[in-house]
Amino acid sequence: MGLFEGKSVLVLGGSRGIGAAIVRRFRADGAQVTFTYAGSHEAAQQLAAETGSTAVLTDSADRDAVIARVRDSSPVDVLVVNAGFALFGDALEQDPDAIDRLFRVNVHAPYHASVEAARQMPNGGRIIVIGSVNGDRMPVPGMASYALSKSALQGMARGLARDFGPRGITINIVQPGPIDTDANPEGGPMRDLMHSFMAIKRHGRPEEVAGMVAWLAGPEAGFVTGAMHTIDGAFGA
Numbered sequence: 001m002g003l004f005e006g007k008s009v010l011v012l013g014g015s016r017g018i019g020a021a022i023v024r025r026f027r028a029d030g031a032q033v034t035f036t037y038a039g040s041h042e043a044a045q046q047l048a049a050e051t052g053s054t055a056v057l058t059d060s061a062d063r064d065a066v067i068a069r070v071r072d073s074s075p076v077d078v079l080v081v082n083a084g085f086a087l088f089g090d091a092l093e094q095d096p097d098a099i100d101r102l103f104r105v106n107v108h109a110p111y112h113a114s115v116e117a118a119r120q121m122p123n124g125g126r127i128i129v130i131g132s133v134n135g136d137r138m139p140v141p142g143m144a145s146y147a148l149s150k151s152a153l154q155g156m157a158r159g160l161a162r163d164f165g166p167r168g169i170t171i172n173i174v175q176p177g178p179i180d181t182d183a184n185p186e187g188g189p190m191r192d193l194m195h196s197f198m199a200i201k202r203h204g205r206p207e208e209v210a211g212m213v214a215w216l217a218g219p220e221a222g223f224v225t226g227a228m229h230t231i232d233g234a235f236g237a
């Protein structure tokens, strides 16, 4: 019997990359999994068919749609908020609307989804949000909005851990370093620069991040909350 047999898991942003690895991991461990996607319809349908999970279209930039999705899927035993993206470029030149959209997806959605999930979540439920080592360290220019968004998750986790702790609900941030996905392919132009900061000079694999998420969602992690968990090959050390 799988570790998450009988458990219900909602993954926001599960069609590709780290989110897809999280969907696969929870399904392999027996959970019933629903995941959202925004742009990758085909990838989402394929993953759903392959894993026996349910794919639903919900744009994390739309606050009310996110809240409605979480409410409709509730109660969930585990919420994972993975959807997120980075914008690169000169801060003086960037479109403020694009920056605000990043904040809606990377910050507003995790907050509102976490609060909505907690309303109906059973005691002992788990909330896990994918942050970034860039919440702790930003060694290159052009990514201040992303760093801001991932640092903001740290304060959210510390605060909501206090709010939900009396019910045994934990909330944790997983902070990956470079992970080989469409957003940050190991074959990309930044590879050598990124590896130069690292002790383990390779990109991480989405499955490695999914493993940490599964541990945080599992029975051994009930005393772990309000904390950041970095998985980065010492990128930020």
Ligand code: NDP
Pocket: 012, 013, 014, 015, 016, 017, 018, 019, 020, 036, 037, 038, 039, 040, 041, 044, 058, 059, 060, 061, 082, 083, 084, 085, 086, 105, 130, 131, 132, 133, 175, 176, 177, 178, 179, 180, 181, 182, 183, 184
């Ligand atoms: P990808 O771009 O490979 O995948 C992003 C996933 O999130 C896709 O499934 C995408 O779905 C979904 N998503 C993005 N925007 C939205 C949206 N508005 N609404 C719903 N779903 C959305 O990214 P990664 O897998 O690399 O990154 C996943 C998370 O990990 C992000 O939060 C990222 O910041 C973080 N991270 C990644 C690192 C890396 O090096 N890869 C390092 C540190 C953190 P769809 O395509 O269907 O829209």
